Amino acid sequence: MQLVPTGYIDQEQIAKAVERATQKLGPEVVRVRYSIRPDTSDEPAIYFRIVLTEQASRFETLGDVSGKITRFFFEELHSIENWGLYPYFRFRSESEQAARDDPAWA
Amino acid sequence: MAFHDDLLQQAFDLASKNPASPTQADLRRSVSAAYYALFHLLISDTIAHWSLASSRDALGRMFEHSVMKKVSGKICNSRLFPFLGEDPIVVENLRAVAQAFGQLQDSRKTADYDYAVVWTQTEALREVATAVTAFSSWQSIRNERIAQDYLVPLLIKPRD
Numbered sequence: 001m002q003l004v005p006t007g008y009i010d011q012e013q014i015a016k017a018v019e020r021a022t023q024k025l026g027p028e029v030v031r032v033r034y035s036i037r038p039d040t041s042d043e044p045a046i047y048f049r050i051v052l053t054e055q056a057s058r059f060e061t062l063g064d065v066s067g068k069i070t071r072f073f074f075e076e077l078h079s080i081e082n083w084g085l086y087p088y089f090r091f092r093s094e095s096e097q098a099a100r101d102d103p104a105w106a
Numbered sequence: 107m108a109f110h111d112d113l114l115q116q117a118f119d120l121a122s123k124n125p126a127s128p129t130q131a132d133l134r135r136s137v138s139a140a141y142y143a144l145f146h147l148l149i150s151d152t153i154a155h156w157s158l159a160s161s162r163d164a165l166g167r168m169f170e171h172s173v174m175k176k177v178s179g180k181i182c183n184s185r186l187f188p189f190l191g192e193d194p195i196v197v198e199n200l201r202a203v204a205q206a207f208g209q210l211q212d213s214r215k216t217a218d219y220d221y222a223v224v225w226t227q228t229e230a231l232r233e234v235a236t237a238v239t240a241f242s243s244w245q246s247i248r249n250e251r252i253a254q255d256y257l258v259p260l261l262i263k264p265r266d
Contacts, residue, residue, distance in 0.1 A: 066235060088209055091232045
């Protein structure tokens with residue numbers, strides 16, 4: 001079990017919960033990665049990095065798609081209530097990630 | 107258009123500029139503008155309740171980013187704020203606004219200060235979309251009691 005400075009958090013439990021939730025997402029989601037660290041206000045947080053298909057990344061659909069995914073994670077994980085972690089979300093398209101080859105998103 | 111509407115439009119314009127090769131400056135300023143659009147929307151709705159119109163501008167200067175974020179984070183905690191007996195649609199919209207505020211403020215700080223983070227156009231557009239949705243959610247609940255109750259501690263630091 002790894003620890004973060006803000007408290008004792010069972011990272012294995014979180015990994016399992018995120019994995020279970022991710023499996024319920026639709027085909028518009030290519031992959032989900034996350035990290036646990038303090039946010040910009042030094043509060044404990046969980047940052048999700050979500051790669052979307054090109055179709056889902058278009059601005060016309062991006063708001064709906066990202067909003068549904070955000071709500072889903074809020075309701076499925078209750079990360080604030082269960083772990084004291086405020087969730088943040090960032091979304092990239094598949095082609096953007098391919099061009100950058102950023103390991104944190106791979 | 108109101109200042110917050112102009113900021114939202116500016117955020118979209120910057121994020122969608124140069125789709126083939128967006129600059130980090132445009133994308134980062136877009137994220138910042140998206141946050142400030144929601145920030146000023148909430149402030150303008152709060153100070154509109156101050157009956158003496160000539161004092162509203164001064165009142166608008168009293169808001170603190172950190173206090174607003176703390177309050178918004180608490181609203182998202184269903185144990186602290188279960189909103190029992192309230193209309194679930196209103197609660198969902200209020201939490202969407204509060205969540206958007208926290209997300210946008212955190213992204214704004216990253217966009218403005220963190221050199222290590224490279225923004226893509228989708229990432230910036232998503233922040234704009236978050237602000238657009240928050241505007242729409244706020245519009246649908248702004249006259250509801252729990253929405254008005256949310257505005258009060260944004261200005262007045264609550265006791266811990």
